Amino acid sequence: MTSLGIQMKRLKTKKQQRFLNNSFFKIISGMFGKMKQLDLDQEEEEKEKEKEKEEEEEKEKTEGGEAEGGSEEKKEILPELTDSSSDEGPNDREQMGDFASDFDMMMQRKKLERGYRRRRKNVDIISDSDDLIADLMVDMRNAAEEDRELNLKGEPAIKKLSVMKRAQNELLKADLQHAFLDSGILNVFTEWLSPMPDRSLPSLKIRTAFLKILQQFPRVESHALKASGIGKAIMYLYKHPKETKENRMRAGKLINEWSRPIFNLATNFSAMSKEEREQRDFEQLNKAKRISNDGGSTPARRESTSESEDTPRRPGDPGWVYRARVPQPSTKAYVVRPKWKSDIDISKSTKKGMSHLEKQLQELKRNRKKQQRAVKISIEGNRMAL
Template sequence: MRLAADEDRHLNTQRAPATKKIAMLELAMSQINKHNLIEGFLEANVLSALTDWLAPMPDRSLPAAKIREQVIKWLLQLPPLSQDMLKTSGIGKAIMYLYKHPKECKLNKERCGKLISMWSRPIFNNSDDFKSLTKEERYERDREQQEKAGTNKREETQYDESGKPLRPGDPGWCYRARVPLPSNKDYITRPKWQSDVEIKRGRKKEVSRIDKQMRAFKEKKRLGKAQRAVKISIEGRNMAL
C-alpha cells in the first residue's frame, strides 16, 4: 500500500494518471475488512498507510473519490482510536483535512465529522451515553457549565477607569453585538402531566355515499315542503298596514 501511494505521487509529479492505488483498492479493502485480523493490521500500522492513501497529491489534488469513500467507511467500523495511535499514524490530520476541504463531497464530510466527534470524545473525556451518568453527575455538569457561562459574562462586562461597570449611554460605552451563549444543560426531570383528560387523535369518519344521498334527500324534502297557504281578502282584511 505504501509502494502504491509512492508510485501515484511519482506519476502525479510527471502529470500522468495516478492509477496504482485505485488498481489495488479492491484487494486491499478485502484484506483489511477481515474482522479477525483488524487488531493485527492496527498493530502493523495500517493507519499510517491509509494516511498516505488519503493524503493530497503533489499538485494539491485529492485522491480518487472511491478511495476516500472506502477508507472512510472502513474507519467508521473501528472502535474509538487512542490519542497515541491518532498522533503516530497521522490519520486524524488526514480526516480533518478532508473535512475542511472545499471540494470534498457532502456525504464524505458528514462521515469525517462523525469520525472526528468519535475520536475526540475520549481525548476530552466526553461521554455520548448520558444514560450512564447519575443524577448527581448531571447536576455537577450543569453547575460547571453555569459557572463557565457566568465567567464569560463577567469578562464581557465593560468597566471605566475606576473599575465601575459601564451602562448603556455612559461615556466610553461601546455598543457591540454579542453572540448568545448556547445552553448545554441536560433536562433530567420531566414534569408530571396535570390533566386527566385523554386526548384521542382519530381519523375523521368518512361519509359514505348512502349518507350523502340521505342528507341530500332530507334537505330537498325540507326545502320543497309546501307552506301553509295564506288567505287573501278582497276587502283587505288582516292586511299589515
C-alpha cells in the same frame, strides 16, 4: 384344506427353518474352531522348530571367537522379527507384555508428533497471515507512491483504485484488524488519504471506503494516532470545502471518538447529570460569549447596564436618541433552560363542546348542501304528479 391346516404347515416350516439355521450355525462354528486349533498347532510346531534352529546356531557360534558379539546382537533382533512375522502374534505372555509396552511407546511418539504438527500448523497459519498483511501493505504503499508520481506528471492516478477492492476485502476481516493495527496500517491509511502533490483530494471512492473502514476498526491507541499522523489527514478532509457532507460527518465522528481519550472526556452522556451537562456546555463556550452572558467585564458596568435596563430612558436623559435604530442581535449563548411558569400539560389537548348557535349553523349548512326539488322527475315517466 382348512385354515388351521395351513397354519400348522406354516409353523412346521418355520420350525424346520430354525432347526436348519441352528444346525448350520453349529457346523460352521465347529469348522472355524477346528481351523483355529489347526492354526495354533501349526504355530506351536513352527516355534519349536525355530527354537531348535536357534539352539543349533548358538552352539555353532560359540565355537568361533569373533562371531560371538555379532551373534548376541542378532539374538536381540531376530526374536522380534520372527515373532512379528506370524499372523496372530506370539502366544507367550511375557512377549505379549513386551509387545504391549512397545505399542504404548509407539502411540506416545505418535501423540507427540501430532501435537508438534499442530503447533507447527498454528505457527504456519500465523506466519501466512503476517505474510498476507505485509504483502498487502507493500502493495498499498507502492500504489500510493505511483499515484503521486503520476500526479506530478499530470496523468490520471488509478493505481490505488486497482488495489482498493483487494485491500477493502482484507481490511474488513475482523480477525485481522488487530494484526493490521500492530503492523502499522495507519501509516498506509495516511498515505492514501493525504492530498496529492497538486493539493487535490484522492478519489471519492477511496475516501468514502477508508473512512467506513476506520469506523469499523477497533479502538486505536493515542500513541499510534500521533505516530501515524492519521488524525491530521482526517482533519484535513473534515475541513476541506470540497468534501461531501456524508464524509465530513464520518470524519467528525472519528475525530470526536479519537479525541475523547486524549482530553479525558466521558463518552457516555447518559451517565452525566443535568447540572454536569450544563456546566460542561458553559465551560466549552469561548471567553467573549462568557463575558456577554455575564453582561460585561466589570461589576460597575454590570450595575450600570442593569439600572439602565430597569428604568427606560426619556427625552433629555443621557443616551437618549431622537430617531429609530436597527435592533442589534444578542451575542448571548443560552445554556440554561428557563423554568415553566405554568403546570399545565400542553400535550393533553381538551376538546370544547359546541354551543347552541354553532349547532344551528351546522344544520343550516347541511340543509343547503341537500338538493331540494319540488317534483322528482323520472325519465321513464313513473311517479309523476299529474
